[in-house]
Amino acid sequence: MAVVARTESPGLSRFVLPIAGLIGLGLCVGGLLVLLDPQGGANLLASIYDALGNTAGATDLRNGSGDQVIAKLLLAVIALAVGVGGIWLLFIGVGSLVSLLQAKWRDRILPWVFAGPALALLAVFLVYPAAGTVLRSFQNDLGQFTLANFAVMIEPEFTQILRNNVIWLIVGTGASVVLGLIFAGLFDRIRRESLAKTIVFLPLAISLVGASVIWGFVYAWQPAGQPQIGLLNAIVVAFGGEPIPWLQTSPINIICEIVILVWLQTGFAMVVFSASIKGVSGEVIEAARLDGASERQLFVRVIVPMIRGSIVTVATTIAIITLKIFDIVYVTTGGRFNDDVVANRMFQEIFQFFEEGRASALATLLFVAVLPVMYINLRNFRRQQAQG
């Protein structure tokens, strides 16, 4: 296994990597300065045009017109060079520098070179903000301690929001998991399994905004008497019913919105379950058959319990998505028809009502709701570590 050759060249060449790293670092800082300035791309391109003697083009760019698309592409190239190349240079440069140190120091510092950037980013973007949000939720705008941000949660306006999230949690998670199980069971028995799976799985690649437009069109409504261009109302009218403004009618609109998520997530559940079902041993199935179990009994009483682990994993994954659901409600109705949810309300509290304390309290509620999942994850991880 002599894959890695020993670096045998002392002298000058051992400084090449560190020096290259430092030069790269310098370039990165320069690139970052360009990127920090909103007009950075245009200004840089303008300077290039000036150097090339294209003064008119440069002036246009500085005035916000001209080759803006090229300026933007230039920005993208710098971004990639700085973002990807820069990070590599940083790791390699600092890593090589540290490798030059005495073994004692090297072994102490090197892990932090590898893990340090990740840990720093996690601290800045997740740990510090989470602590700040919890603190803020117990403060008023003057920074004094208060429970008022949580006290409003018992008002009808907010209990309805919390109730809606519970509906999302139960119906959304339940429907995705049950449909995923049924589809996995059905598709496992046909010949063109992969094609059917692809079709159900495909929506997972679509954004929630895109899916909301797709389904908004299915739910489209025109007053009675006019041609219904929405599929659902066309069916209703064809059977002699009155067209229903699905997304504006409470409480059916919540179900209509949940359908959008179920349409997306069922494929995820199905793929995971399908993989687990294939892992169920043939001997167990054979034994159940010999005991006279029908195919349905076999599925419900033998296979489903045996893949319990993946059912729990899928259910918790989708449950977290439903708790945090934002895009669908924000895009379809904005939560204006008694269908508001926590994440959407939080967004409004920040950007419309400027109630940071209340927004923080809503976020903290979401956080408390996912704590059991965090506990399960940590317990599983501990167990895994203990075994390995």
Added chain:
Amino acid sequence: MTAPARPIEAPQARVAPWRPAFLRSVPLRLSVLFICFLWTLPTLGLLVTSVRDPKNITTSGWWTALLHPFEANQWTLSNYQTVISSDGMGDAFINSLIVTIPSVAIPITIAAFAAYAFAWIPFRGRGILFTIVVALLVVPIQMSLIPILQIYAAGNLYGSFLGIWLAHTGFGLPLAIFLLYNFISQLPRDLFESAAIDGATHLQTFIRLVLPLSIPALGAIAIFQFLWVWNDLLVALVFLGPGAEVRVLPTALYNLIGSRGGSWHLLTAGAFITMVVPLLVFLLLQRAFVRGILAGSVKS
């Protein structure tokens, strides 16, 4: 590339395949067909509407167009032209590329180095720090919005591409580190011992051994992160804002709904533009994608 001549009943890895002959009958096939039809129908409606003449869209259902598909004058690409040029979906597409590519490449690089350290370099506090990473897996993004907004406002990062790259990097790191750790820590110990005997530094081992071996895991996580960033609305709304010069596709589509609410010919075309790249990635790299999904949800 499975051979079509494969006998259907051939027993494979499993002792007794769980697919009884009598259930592979007509009702089963019909129900599968119905499910697939149902799952495709909404997207089909979107696609058909996006290429229909606007004046037909409000007067008849999209399915009526399929009854006489060869009337060429009912089909048009002008809806796409309108949304791309005058509604700014073209600009948003470029912005989405600018936002997405670094937001995928940066966190995966950082996560790979960190995962290697957690798996193979002993250091003080390693256990507790990795436990924190596992705990962070489920912390809602909502917990970060307000404090990060304040930092961004102070540091002039609001509305900048740099700001959103950093945000997506921070939010994407826990899962990327966790998945890569699961993969890298399972690599055989001999590999690292012989590399150490050969005098390789950790940096060399990582670059020459670990990275090439981790390509399947890196690819799966890259697809995962790509879909997440490309399809993201919340982070883009909060940290980039609605400004036209930085607007990404989901934001642009949302604005289109606001400004062109009932104009389904434009909404459908716009929606399809946001979907085309992820759908292509998905169809071309489905295997890696499924691997990523499975790695993310099932622990082997």
